[in-house]
Amino acid sequence: MKLAKFDFRIWDKGEETLTYASKDWKLGINFSNPQQDNGEVESVLHAYYDGEPMCPDDCEIELWTGLVDVNGVKLYDGDIFIVFGDEKYKAVCNIMKFYGKPLFERNVELPLSIIKSKEWKLEVIGNIHENAELLKESK
Incomplete structure (x- = not known):
């Protein structure tokens, strides 16, 4: 699959809704490095809606x-x-x-x-x- 065809959706556990990235341009995902321990960096994938982070405990990213x-x-x-x-x-x-x-x-x-x-x-x-x-x- 080419990156141009990449798609995902987010299941919001609190709202019990699915939001599709292909249908809502405000939805995005990005990697962040919240912790750095002994020189090792662990990247975490987070969902964002309209630039604001969604709580990782409240949502599931489904590719x-x-x-x-x-x-x-x-x-x-x-x-x-x-x-x-x-x-x-x-x-x-x-x-x-x-x-x-x-x-x-x-x-x-x-x-x-x-x-x-x-x-x-x-x-x-x-x-x-x-x-x-x-x-x-x-x-």
């Missing part, structure tokens, strides 16, 4: 994976989606890996390379914040 579903909806970290292929899976997107749970079987990990293949298609059906009930096992 776009670079994938879009069959309907053109972007797949973000924390999204719940269904993968269609030889089998059908319901999964939660984790930014580095896709952890999947088949609808009727055991837990399984779905690597990004499988989902990118032409045989597999995905559809975003919600996210862990607004639609947590989707994670319950289907009968």
